[in-house]
Amino acid sequence: MLQRIEATCAYLKSKTSLRPEIAIILGTGLGGLVEEIKIETEIPYSEIPNFVQSTVKGHSGKLIFGTIAGVPVMAMQGRFHFYEGYSMQDVTYPERVMKIMGIKYLMVSNAAGGLNPEFKAGDIMLITDHINLFPEHPLRGKNDETFGTRFPDMNNAYNRDIFARAESVAAKNNIPYKKGVYVGNQGPTFETVAEYKYFRLIGGDTVGMSTVPEIIVAHWCGIKCFGVSIVSNALGDALNGIETSHEEVQKNTNMAKEYLKTLFRDLVVEINKM
Numbered sequence: 001m002l003q004r005i006e007a008t009c010a011y012l013k014s015k016t017s018l019r020p021e022i023a024i025i026l027g028t029g030l031g032g033l034v035e036e037i038k039i040e041t042e043i044p045y046s047e048i049p050n051f052v053q054s055t056v057k058g059h060s061g062k063l064i065f066g067t068i069a070g071v072p073v074m075a076m077q078g079r080f081h082f083y084e085g086y087s088m089q090d091v092t093y094p095e096r097v098m099k100i101m102g103i104k105y106l107m108v109s110n111a112a113g114g115l116n117p118e119f120k121a122g123d124i125m126l127i128t129d130h131i132n133l134f135p136e137h138p139l140r141g142k143n144d145e146t147f148g149t150r151f152p153d154m155n156n157a158y159n160r161d162i163f164a165r166a167e168s169v170a171a172k173n174n175i176p177y178k179k180g181v182y183v184g185n186q187g188p189t190f191e192t193v194a195e196y197k198y199f200r201l202i203g204g205d206t207v208g209m210s211t212v213p214e215i216i217v218a219h220w221c222g223i224k225c226f227g228v229s230i231v232s233n234a235l236g237d238a239l240n241g242i243e244t245s246h247e248e249v250q251k252n253t254n255m256a257k258e259y260l261k262t263l264f265r266d267l268v269v270e271i272n273k274m
């Protein structure tokens with residue numbers, strides 16, 4: 001695997017002179033963050049050697065190298081979900097590439113269902129922690145010490161220092177936000193009412209189908225992580241018989257787009273000072 005990753009990185013380094021320390025994964029409905037990036041190079045996933053190829057036609061995704069407020073970043077437009085059929089190795093291949101590319105910080109966003117009864121569609125939740133309910137672990141198998149240790153501690157997976165800076169940025173810009181625990185689930189079904197109650201009972205505030213594998217691998221590699229959920233549907237609705245649709249998820253995530261753009265832009269500047 002390491003040789004394949006090194007080949008991927010050699011190609012990427014030949015395509016850009018930027019050497020960012022910050023990576024960003026642009027989640028569902030949050031592509032608008034791209035407007036904040038001064039793009040230097042864009043590379044479709046399909047052109048990157050050994051990179052994961054999309055199973056969805058017309059949704060190939062691309063890797064963007066550019067700057068936000070003068071700070072170099074590498075951004076993934078399009079991520080890989082376990083429910084699409086990828087192996088956990090494939091889902092988290094980009095994080096291993098990030099490590100070899102010299103990335104030190106990872107910022108991610110996702111669309112998620114709100115479990116906390118106080119959450120409404122369009123809310124932003126800064127992720128304090130996660131509960132991993134995926135049926136397979138991205139670090140299962142022989143451990144490669146180049147990246148990290150066999151039994152990684154997960155205590156500070158959502159880096160507290162970055163989190164504190166995110167709270168200051170939000171306060172400074174009057175961005176309303178919640179905090180809480182993200183439950184990572186394989187999907188692709190949305191929750192039944194009984195599952196909603198169960199995820200709430202075990203301590204979840206939001207639930208979604210991404211992020212957890214990415215954070216596990218990035219944190220294992222020593223990359224400091226930060227994550228945000230956009231509440232796209234309040235699962236309290238499920239209790240009232242209101243159904244969740246993908247279209248609605250997209251619409252509600254758009255509401256939070258402007259806040260998120262500001263939050264991520266200013267946080268990139270703060271992280272650059274770390």
Ligand code: HPA
Binds near residue numbers: 191
């Ligand atoms: N459940 C799981 N994943 C999701 C949801 C949800 O309600 N909304 C957006 N992603």
